[in-house]
Amino acid sequence: MRLSRYFLPTLKENPSEAQIVSHRLMLRAGLIRQASAGIYSWLPLGFRVLKRIEQIVREEQDAAGCHELLMPTIQSADLWRESGRYEDYGKEMLRIKDRHERDMLYGPTNEELITAIFRDSVRSYRELPKLLYHIQWKFRDEVRPRFGVMRGREFLMKDSYSFDLDQAGARRAYNKMFVAYLRTFARMGLKAIPMQADTGPIGGDLSHEFIILAETGESQVYCDRELVDFDVLGEAVDYEADLQPMVDRWASRYAATDEKHDPVRFAALPEARRIEARGIEVGHIFYFGTKYSAPMRAEVSGPTGEMVPLHMGSYGIGVSRLAGAIIEASHDGNGIVWPDAVAPFKVGLINVKADDAACGKAADELYDRLRAAGIEVLYDDTEERAGAKFANMDLIGLPWQILVGPRGVKAGTVELKRRAGGERAELSAEAALAKLA
């Protein structure tokens, strides 16, 4: 993509409304624009990041045997009256009356709707187990939206729902999601640690929040340093095998959010292994049994013919929040440092001297060769001076930069820079291409 044709409105100044670094950088780097309080437009560069994140989430859900569908944003209040949540939900639910004065709402989550779909479609335990998910915009009318996409009102979420005959089946589904979540966040370059979380009135130990450690996190968390070094992507996962040992391995080390924190157990750790930090919740998995299936009469006929309410769980990932969380975890004083897997382009190509014909020709040629090699490249072909181009490219944080300048053109070289760490190398265009391919 040629920057001269792209729509990338970066900001020179720090926007005053942004209190945390990800919000500041997302506005400055032209990723998002606020449309109204807590509601954002995703500009082309930010949209590419959002799609990358979404696609990683999707691939790992699919790999775990989850089937994607898409439920609408607007739901009927009647469904929520069936579960009893319509009155309970409070002011975070955006309530709407349609032209016929029917009570509608903008879905803050989808347990009721998926339960209704399942109830109307599945009759027998033989059709179980099933895992379904969708990636859809939700709305929660936060009283004080803040931190950009980290706590917005309209947000993109992946939510999965599992349907099983009994608790043992539900635990297998839970374990699949547990492992899929570990892989999902690791692929994005994140260290997300599963921590025991509050299960509310249902009890049990089947609720985990997946937490990224970051200074700006809204939760206080405690964990064993060994968890940070656990390898996640080292081996392929067979989701049909018993995943309990993998889950148990994580559970064998201490990790808890504030609500579930046990100071005595934590203090028993060697001091060097104790991490007390702030955390950002990027995922939450939860087994809730028959909480919705019982009141909504979502039942199947069991092996002996009797009707059995479904055992369900739900599993969320904050897709749009992740864009902010990744920046919180990966930036420096000059801007964003995108992990390779979610970067909007792989490489930024800079023509250092816009008014030099030889530079322009060399940069144009390299741009064509990068594209021909299938390497996603953003080419700063504008008339800006070099310093501004460098600053801008650092700000938007593409993993690699290639600088084409007059000295290199004479010597037959370009400069290749790694955004993370800042290592630079002078090498031929061929060698740079080979390195990026």
Place this chain on the structure above:
Amino acid sequence: MRLSRYFLPTLKENPSEAQIVSHRLMLRAGLIRQASAGIYSWLPLGFRVLKRIEQIVREEQDAAGCHELLMPTIQSADLWRESGRYEDYGKEMLRIKDRHERDMLYGPTNEELITAIFRDSVRSYRELPKLLYHIQWKFRDEVRPRFGVMRGREFLMKDSYSFDLDQAGARRAYNKMFVAYLRTFARMGLKAIPMQADTGPIGGDLSHEFIILAETGESQVYCDRELVDFDVLGEAVDYEADLQPMVDRWASRYAATDEKHDPVRFAALPEARRIEARGIEVGHIFYFGTKYSAPMRAEVSGPTGEMVPLHMGSYGIGVSRLAGAIIEASHDGNGIVWPDAVAPFKVGLINVKADDAACGKAADELYDRLRAAGIEVLYDDTEERAGAKFANMDLIGLPWQILVGPRGVKAGTVELKRRAGGERAELSAEAALAKLA
């Protein structure tokens, strides 16, 4: 995908609420379920079709130099007060009050929001021209939603917006979208004919609806039969070249919707070339000049330094509607006949005799080989009897079927069936694979 694990709740009976064939077939084939009046969930099979359609739309927009972003669904009423449309829009607009009693709305379209984004980001004519688009759910509170996804309330739409310095520039953008639309619909296997459409108070000839001929269409249309035979995909398009001759070629033949119909011109055609038919609108392109930029003060500094309001156009495609429109145009008495480009899977594999071990083994092996070859396959590995499997596979309309039965297993052959036309051939598994690869 193994059907035994998939979530594909087909219906045996015709749902009574469905008046047109696409609605009936989408419900029966398990593509959609109604969530509330005019609001649908897209079940896994339907979701795959929706994504195929969306991706074709996206690729052709990108090829035309349009940049994708994503605006939110919920907008502030204040923006619409700036353009003067908040009061005008009537009851089709879903109006919402948030918890702070601010007037919000669910976007039925996005001219105001994109104009605001552009106004805040672009200052100079040097940054023009620009074409931006997004693919997002919209809401129009139809008084009588009907025909399934063809006239729903929550619907997925691609809307593009062009920004130019003057009308000549806007016409170039218009022509790009004109050509991109021809290619988009042709790739989906549709004959969509651009027809002069009403421009309202602005006048001029820069408005076309893209219409598919189908008995169940809501519009009465008139056109020259020669347009139906125009080749669209025969050659690559250079979007930087002058596209006016291509647009003029289409404009040289008569085609108009009811509102723009000229009976005298139509009657001048040879009778065999006169098509009077019903049509389904699947796209609409529209130049509207400074209608929004003037009241909203979206201006750039022109070449001589003066401030100039932007010339704009908007360009819509009904993405979710297309799923229905394609079925209206491509079905038979047994069910849907998906064009290859939008089919949810390329091939349906049927184990004809579920209780025959040799059949099961042969079908399992072929399933693995199809997947290894990267061919998307839905494998009916259920216990159903053969007749039900055949009917079901015809209903969901995958382009190809492979039948593995006891006679063929003995002879070393499978049966390959083309859904459109119904041609069948006995051939070896290798030959079937080669044909589908």
